[in-house]
Amino acid sequence: MxxxxxxxxxxxxxxxxxxxxxxxxxxxxxxxxxxxxxxxxxxxxxxxxxxxxxxxxxxxxxxxxxxxxxxxxxxxxxxxxxxxxxxxxxxxxxxxxxxxxxxxxxxxxxxxxxxxxxxxxxxxxxxxxxxxxxxxxxxxxxxxxxxxxxxxxxxxxxxxxxxxxxxxxxxxxxLDSPLKEDLSYRKFIEYVEAEVGDVDITQSDILVAVGRGLKEDKNLPLVEELAKAIKADIAGSRAATDAGWIPHDRQVGTSGKAVKPKLYIAMGISGAFQHIAGMKGAKTVVAINKDPEAPIFSVADYAIVDDMFKIVPKLTEKLKELKG
Ligand SMILES: Cc1cc2nc3c(=O)[nH]c(=O)nc-3n(C[C@H](O)[C@H](O)[C@H](O)COP(=O)(O)OP(=O)(O)OC[C@H]3O[C@@H](n4cnc5c(N)ncnc54)[C@H](O)[C@@H]3O)c2cc1C
CATH class of the missing domain: 3.40.50.620 (HUPs)
Structure with a gap:
């Protein structure tokens, strides 16, 4: 063989x-x-x-x-x-x-x-x-x-x-190259490095990531408050960036960025493999999702099966208390 x-x-x-x-x-x-x-x-x-x-x-x-x-x-x-x-x-x-x-x-x-x-x-x-x-x-x-x-x-x-x-x-x-001359019908033109925005999420220590579960951008302050309380940067799934709730350079996943924070809090994110591939390097993963079958739980260290709109304010309050 x-x-x-x-x-x-x-x-x-x-x-x-x-x-x-x-x-x-x-x-x-x-x-x-x-x-x-x-x-x-x-x-x-x-x-x-x-x-x-x-x-x-x-x-x-x-x-x-x-x-x-x-x-x-x-x-x-x-x-x-x-x-x-x-x-x-x-x-x-x-x-x-x-x-x-x-x-x-x-x-x-x-x-x-x-x-x-x-x-x-x-x-x-x-x-x-x-x-x-x-x-x-x-x-x-x-x-x-x-x-x-x-x-x-x-x-x-x-x-x-x-x-x-x-x-x-x-x-x-x-090995000898089996190809002896260049191909004329498909040419490499240039390598373009993706732009790094105001925050480079690949360097963040703590990330709070949102997905489609956020529902609309008027709910973003809820997440921003949690991020502020723990000095985290905000990232998200492709659903969140495509909806325009967060900038495209904050997308985590195969067609976004691969991140390696110490803490990754995923909320309202199902955990499609394209997303998980980008955050598997996180040290600790906390996932909040109301669907107990959501694939994100398979990579979570801490799983909160509940409504993010109920959990996030409580979590923010508790974390502020702890920091205080
Ligand atoms: C070629 C290709 C490349 C891709 N690249 C990427 C990529 O780089 N990154 C990426 O993320 N995706 C990528 N995707 C898309 C990916 O397949 C998924 O569609 C996307 O990740 C889904 O985003 P989501 O988890 O936010 O949304 P959904 O899959 O819609 O999940 C939303 C989740 O929110 C939960 N939810 C809803 N309401 C609440 C609530 N009130 N409280 C708690 N939970 C709630 C739901 O139970 C659900 O699990 C790619 C797809 C393709 C085809």
Missing amino acids: GSILVLAEHRQGVLRDVSYEMMAVAPKLAEQMGTDVVALLIGSGMDELAKKMAAFGIKVLVVDDPLFKDFNADKYQKVLSALIDDLKPAVVMTGHTAQGVDFMPALAIEKKLPLVADAISLEYAGGTLKATRQLYSGKANAVMAFKPAATYLLTFREGAVEAPDASASGSVEK
Whole structure:
């Protein structure tokens, strides 16, 4: 059986968290399948990143060429297509990220291979590879069984598992680039860093985050008062930023910011995976939601199942008292 080929994703010279996280699932799957894990890096000047991936005790294949200085989905597809022919991997796994979803479906069509996107766990038993995905914003899980194929394609969700420590030693092998000349039909133009507003929530120690449960912006002072009492910054879900209640640069989640405060108080937020991926780094999570089944409770250290309009004023009062 071929290896499990894991594409290590990087941006601006830094490996993305999902590259490390896949090192928690790929080795377990390799054990079940009776094969090994091989990481693949595509880029230009990849030596340092290759060493970091090799520290997971695996072989790292590197396609290092100025042609890959900037991400281009079509170029990645060409490289992976050629490597599937050459290496015949049992599985090709990438992050379920803007990059991964840009070329994996096209690769699946090109190679006529089965793809499960956005997997959160994997299992191989009795000759069948199964991938679990979430449905309805995390309210239900679906287990997808792959039809037998020479190579299975997978995109794995960011933030679904914790990255393991890297303390072993592996090897690095450079490959000739299967792509010999630039592609003219899709060009990288420029990398635009997201603007940081008046408050950079990625640096906040305490965040009070609001969601659709706030209902309307006239209710915002309730939250502002709590934030003021504990010197917190205000953040929110995409529902809250889309509604215009808080600025877009305060959005937490996959299409917002990843935050790592000491305390994260989520109120009226359901806990869609896109949101949880952005706040999983918080040390302590307090969630207030009137729905006991809300997925946010699965990551909460303290769960308050109640109406935020009842709880927040009481919490503010109590915290003021304690501080006083
Ligand atoms: C490609 C893509 C990217 C996305 N990126 C992000 C992202 O970066 N960040 C993000 O947050 N979302 C993102 N989303 C959207 C995400 O899927 C959810 O739709 C969104 O997070 C829901 O926001 P919410 O929890 O505030 O609202 P809802 O899901 O509507 O939840 C509102 C919650 O408030 C509770 N509630 C209502 N009234 C009260 C009350 N009085 N007291 C207490 N609780 C109450 C309800 O029980 C409910 O659980 C993305 C979606 C897609 C498709």
